Amino acid sequence: MSRNRDDWIDAAWEALGEGGVEGVRIEQLARGLGVTKGSFYWHFRNRQGLIDALLDRWFSLREENRAEFLAENPDPVERMWKVIERGITRGTRGQAAALRFWAQRHPEVAKRIEEADARRIAMFVDQFRALGFRDDEARKRAEVYQAVITAEFIRVGSHSVEDRLAAARRQHELLVNGGHTE
Secondary structure (H helix, E strand, O other): OOOOHHHHHHHHHHHHHHHHHHHHHHHHHHHHHOHHHHHHHOOOOOHHHHHHHHHHHHHOOOOOOHHHHHHHHHOHHHHHHHHHHHHHOOOOOOHHHHHHHHOOOOHHHHHHHHHHHHHHHHHHHHHHHHEEEEEEEEHHHHHHHHHHHHHHHHOOOOOOOOHHHHHHHHHHHHHHOOOOOO
């Protein structure tokens, strides 16, 4: 059976969710796919090439800077909520957390994640400005909002989706309502 690049990425994405980056092993993936390691090297130069493809997969799930996402969600409050809601409901199992932990020991991965986070934070800054926050306050809230998203799975990833959404909604409301909750 022949496997393509996407098959390898799909299998590695699943392994990443199960065992972190350490669980992404070429021999194990090849066994699971029913192919030889040679198939891997047909599609990837090395394991880091596969890790880079996993980063690309993760970043492709971030839709908040796509024109269609912005058009579909014109309200700043709802736009920010959709980012965290989709992160919780898309069914990932810690892949982002695993890649962030990997980045702590791999500067080139950290740089890619920092660049993606900077784009997301800039979008959040724009949303907070649209809500009337001054530039410095908008930046602070955007950074905290990103931190909430980043830590969400680590903190409560084992909880039900409903409980995770409820906790995220409380944090969201606190940040977008000027610090005053109802």
